[in-house]
Amino acid sequence: MQTNIDSKVILITGASSGIGEATARHLATKGHRVVLGARRTDRLEKLAGEVRSDGGVAEYRALDVTNLADVQTFAEFALEKFSKIDVIINNAGIMPLSPLAELKIEEWNRMIDVNLRGVLHGIAAVLPHMTARKAGHVINLSSIGGFHVWPTCAVYSGTKFAVRAISEGLRLETKDIRVTIISPGVVESELASTITDPATQAAMADYRKVALTPDAIARAVGYAIEQPTDVDVNEIIVRPTAGAQ
Numbered sequence: 001m002q003t004n005i006d007s008k009v010i011l012i013t014g015a016s017s018g019i020g021e022a023t024a025r026h027l028a029t030k031g032h033r034v035v036l037g038a039r040r041t042d043r044l045e046k047l048a049g050e051v052r053s054d055g056g057v058a059e060y061r062a063l064d065v066t067n068l069a070d071v072q073t074f075a076e077f078a079l080e081k082f083s084k085i086d087v088i089i090n091n092a093g094i095m096p097l098s099p100l101a102e103l104k105i106e107e108w109n110r111m112i113d114v115n116l117r118g119v120l121h122g123i124a125a126v127l128p129h130m131t132a133r134k135a136g137h138v139i140n141l142s143s144i145g146g147f148h149v150w151p152t153c154a155v156y157s158g159t160k161f162a163v164r165a166i167s168e169g170l171r172l173e174t175k176d177i178r179v180t181i182i183s184p185g186v187v188e189s190e191l192a193s194t195i196t197d198p199a200t201q202a203a204m205a206d207y208r209k210v211a212l213t214p215d216a217i218a219r220a221v222g223y224a225i226e227q228p229t230d231v232d233v234n235e236i237i238v239r240p241t242a243g244a245q
Helices: 018-029 041-053 068-082 105-133 154-173 198-210 215-226
Strands: 009-013 033-038 057-062 087-090 136-141 177-184 235-238
Touching: 009 018, 009 068, 009 105, 018 033, 018 041, 018 057, 018 215, 033 041, 033 068, 041 057, 057 068, 068 105, 087 105, 105 136, 105 154, 105 177, 136 154, 136 215, 154 177, 177 215, 215 235
Parallel strands: 009 033, 009 087, 033 057, 087 136, 136 177, 177 235
Antiparallel strands: none
């Protein structure tokens, strides 16, 4: 672990796997204090233990981003542990793609709840604290699906376009809080495991052959955080060199 005199307190949602886990490990090695949230506390406990074994600082708490009160309690937990919140990374997301004609309405609503409301809940939980401190950094995970729409991606892309719009609105409304959108292309993660439509699942398996490893996105997040406070990296797109999209 590096010694970092500018050690930040960083909240990460969806930290139990994929991009969230990789980001937690990367930031901890830079000397930041990470607060991990997800539903699977067994994974969070293991991750926090490994971070601590490597000399880092990590705390964790069960978190359901679809529940505003739970997200607010998550932020309060971080304040109790460290007395401040410097950064929140709204990373939790799901991607059960399917053609609209399949009418998987419960899956549509779940994507809206996690991918969109979850981001809004994260912002709401930290914004009063950051506004009072006149300092902070909100990092929202969008997607290449926030720039383009493909068949089966209508609802998913809708949530990710919305994340970009909300992030830009927050940036315009604040003078002291940095706002960054990270938009990954295809990345190795558990996102595809939420797809229940067989044809879409088969197509996604082929698409993901050139997937990046999650640490590529973790490094992009780290880059945005490490900039001087007067520098706001607004958007980063990270895609596989060999990827079509």
